[in-house]
Amino acid sequence: MSLAAPGAPTRDGPLRRLSDLFMRRPRLFLALLLTPPLLWLGVAYLGSLAALLAQSFFSIDEFSGLIVREFTLKTYGELLQPANFDIIVRTVVMAALVTLFGGVIAFPIAYFAARYARGRVKALFYLLIMLPLWSSYLVRVYAWKLILAKEGVITYIADHTGTRGLLDAWLSLPVVGGPSLSISYTGTFLVFLYLWLPFMILPIQASLERVPRSLIEAAGDLGADARKTFSTVIFPLALPGIVAGSIFTFALTLGDYITPQIVGSSTLFLGQAVYTQQGVAGNIPLAAAFSVVPIVIMGIYLTVAKRMGAFDAL
Amino acid sequence: MTTPSTIPAVRFRAVARHFGEVRAVDSVDLDIAEGEFFAMLGPSGSGKTTCLRLIAGFEQPSAGTIEIFGEHAEGVPPYRRNVNTVFQDYALFPHMSVAENVAYALMVRGVGKAERLAKANEMLALVKLANFGARKPAQLSGGQRQRVALARALINHPKVLLLDEPLGALDLKLREQMQVELKTLQRSLGITFVFVTHDQGEALSMADRVAVFNAGRIVQVGRPEEVYERPATRFVADFVGGSNVIEPEAATRLRLPAGAWSIRPEKITLSATGNGPLGRVESLQYQGAQRRYVVAVGPDRLSVVTAAGTTAFTPGASVHVDWPADAPTRLEG
Ligand SMILES: Nc1ncnc2c1ncn2[C@@H]1O[C@H](COP(=O)(O)OP(=O)(O)OP(=O)(O)O)[C@@H](O)[C@H]1O
Ligand SMILES: [Mg+2]
Numbered sequence: 001m002s003l004a005a006p007g008a009p010t011r012d013g014p015l016r017r018l019s020d021l022f023m024r025r026p027r028l029f030l031a032l033l034l035t036p037p038l039l040w041l042g043v044a045y046l047g048s049l050a051a052l053l054a055q056s057f058f059s060i061d062e063f064s065g066l067i068v069r070e071f072t073l074k075t076y077g078e079l080l081q082p083a084n085f086d087i088i089v090r091t092v093v094m095a096a097l098v099t100l101f102g103g104v105i106a107f108p109i110a111y112f113a114a115r116y117a118r119g120r121v122k123a124l125f126y127l128l129i130m131l132p133l134w135s136s137y138l139v140r141v142y143a144w145k146l147i148l149a150k151e152g153v154i155t156y157i158a159d160h161t162g163t164r165g166l167l168d169a170w171l172s173l174p175v176v177g178g179p180s181l182s183i184s185y186t187g188t189f190l191v192f193l194y195l196w197l198p199f200m201i202l203p204i205q206a207s208l209e210r211v212p213r214s215l216i217e218a219a220g221d222l223g224a225d226a227r228k229t230f231s232t233v234i235f236p237l238a239l240p241g242i243v244a245g246s247i248f249t250f251a252l253t254l255g256d257y258i259t260p261q262i263v264g265s266s267t268l269f270l271g272q273a274v275y276t277q278q279g280v281a282g283n284i285p286l287a288a289a290f291s292v293v294p295i296v297i298m299g300i301y302l303t304v305a306k307r308m309g310a311f312d313a314l
Numbered sequence: 315m316t317t318p319s320t321i322p323a324v325r326f327r328a329v330a331r332h333f334g335e336v337r338a339v340d341s342v343d344l345d346i347a348e349g350e351f352f353a354m355l356g357p358s359g360s361g362k363t364t365c366l367r368l369i370a371g372f373e374q375p376s377a378g379t380i381e382i383f384g385e386h387a388e389g390v391p392p393y394r395r396n397v398n399t400v401f402q403d404y405a406l407f408p409h410m411s412v413a414e415n416v417a418y419a420l421m422v423r424g425v426g427k428a429e430r431l432a433k434a435n436e437m438l439a440l441v442k443l444a445n446f447g448a449r450k451p452a453q454l455s456g457g458q459r460q461r462v463a464l465a466r467a468l469i470n471h472p473k474v475l476l477l478d479e480p481l482g483a484l485d486l487k488l489r490e491q492m493q494v495e496l497k498t499l500q501r502s503l504g505i506t507f508v509f510v511t512h513d514q515g516e517a518l519s520m521a522d523r524v525a526v527f528n529a530g531r532i533v534q535v536g537r538p539e540e541v542y543e544r545p546a547t548r549f550v551a552d553f554v555g556g557s558n559v560i561e562p563e564a565a566t567r568l569r570l571p572a573g574a575w576s577i578r579p580e581k582i583t584l585s586a587t588g589n590g591p592l593g594r595v596e597s598l599q600y601q602g603a604q605r606r607y608v609v610a611v612g613p614d615r616l617s618v619v620t621a622a623g624t625t626a627f628t629p630g631a632s633v634h635v636d637w638p639a640d641a642p643t644r645l646e647g
Binding site: 223 | 370371372391392393397398399401402403405406407408409418419421422423466467470
């Protein structure tokens with residue numbers, strides 16, 4: 001007597017036998033599924049990271065320009081020289097400001113989208129957030145260069161609203177000012193802010209979306225007014241999203257080497273430094289040491305965030 | 315002059331709450347006395363939760379007035395009502411410890427940390443969770459979470475406690491245990507409980523009074539015995555305990571006076587030689603402590619419940635159905 005139900009498909013063919021095998025040995029299936037990505041992560045990603053780290057402990061022979069493959073901290077010493085250290089400070093300050101302002105701008109937008117927007121409005125929200133990501137990064141940065149240029153839209157608007165004086169006053173400030181917005185740190189900042197905003201909004205929105213309405217009602221029920229509810233329930237629960245968003249904006253600003261080249265004063269940012277050191281200058285060890293900086297900074301950032309309990313609500 | 319006892323804890327007058335076309339609550343009048351254990355019973359979607367949310371202040375009525383201890387509740391936000399809620403999903407704050415959850419209401423009021431945690435531990439002891447303060451809600455079982463939600467809602471000594479199917483997620487044994495504990499707690503604290511459930515057994519066993527909801531309206535309010543023994547409408551007769559509803563055309567066939575009637579299954583007795591109408595056993599269900607029959611009397615079907623010790627009849631047997639003179643209850647309309 002056959003155990004198969006009448007009409008059940010007969011078991012033959014190599015594919016069917018394979019699927020039977022996977023059914024009986026799910027771990028084998030899992031191993032097969034995970035091997036390619038793990039190989040990729042292990043070899044291509046972690047491997048190159050290790051190679052990078054190793055390179056940063058080599059040095060360059062000043063006369064021949066050849067890499068000396070011996071352990072030394074000389075390259076890191078070079079990193080701390082004022083010219084190089086300034087680059088690091090400049091980049092970190094820029095990344096921090098972009099992250100801070102990004103968070104401040106993104107939160108209300110994300111909050112509205114998560115708590116109030118429904119149906120069509122929500123679809124429109126996603127569209128508006130994602131739309132910029134559909135066009136080339138370069139096109140958008142160049143567009144901003146035009147907007148911020150001396151003959152650009154911003155100047156035009158300032159002229160016609162009688163705020164030209166304000167704009168000029170801002171541009172005459174030290175550090176943040178410059179000949180025009182497109183040739184100043186302010187311009188670089190604005191473009192970064194624009195570029196990375198979606199990466200801040202979406203994780204915050206996702207984390208707010210997961211806060212059940214009943215939690216907010218419970219806080220109100222127990223005597224918390226809107227402000228208290230926000231500070232004790234909504235904000236802590238959104239914190240993992242804020243941290244995730246800030247990791248994006250912070251890391252993306254730290255590593256970017258195109259935006260400051262197109263919009264901004266001619267001073268270097270970290271990414272540009274890496275680019276010139278490994279390209280024109282051919283100083284791979286210093287380039288490697290420069291690239292280790294954002295990794296270390298992100299490591300510190302994540303550790304501090306974890307200590308402060310940013311991931312407790314995960 | 316009115317004495318405090320005559321002011322109801324909660325008063326609804328012609329209260330309605332509509333969501334567009336949906337009449338979630340449709341003209342409800344209600345008086346809940348202070349210190350009462352009041353159950354709201356009804357099928358899914360009948361407006362029980364909406365009523366509770368109207369009392370808590372999460373919803374505003376589309377029409378009518380709500381008074382809480384004689385004060386108009388209109389425009390009073392939830393955080394200024396002396397009413398607390400145990401939510402259906404407990405709504406514990408996942409990022410806080412159990413003790414912090416319970417102490418939340420005190421924290422919001424600015425009570426110092428040491429004092430509020432001491433109070434929280436008192437409340438946790440009251441719900442028998444004395445050593446669980448340091449845990450996170452995710453590390454608790456369903457029943458324990460339910461108790462934390464209860465402790466959290468009680469720490470402010472609310473005048474009215476609203477409970478939205480608080481036992482719905484628990485298994486039968488735990489549920490029965492919690493029913494007893496809740497009732498005991500309510501008696502000792504003297505707080506008005508408004509308890510939503512769609513389990514008629516729960517409502518009847520715990521409540522001082524039961525309101526039966528159907529389609530956004532209250533169809534009957536009364537003590538559990540009244541609602542159970544004397545259902546006012548077909549809906550109540552059927553929903554509360556699955557009573558036999560006898561339509562007017564069947565009444566004469568069953569030797570009842572004209573009108574619609576309800577007879578409880580357990581009031582009917584079966585016998586081989588009785589005086590009542592003769593029927594035939596259609597089916598028999600053995601349920602441990604009792605037997606449940608369906609008896610066909612002519613074209614009519616009666617459900618009958620008998621105690622385990624009485625004579626059993628097999629399907630197909632001819633039986634006489636009898637009931638005491640006071641068993642049939644006349645139904646409205
Ligand atoms: N915010 C809302 N928007 C639209 N309709 C709603 C809303 N809240 C409730 N309703 C509708 O109102 C009716 C009553 O809902 P309610 O939650 O009060 O029922 P319930 O008696 O608590 O049911 P259950 O036993 O399933 O919890 C339902 O038809 C529901 O779909
Ligand atoms: Mg409900």
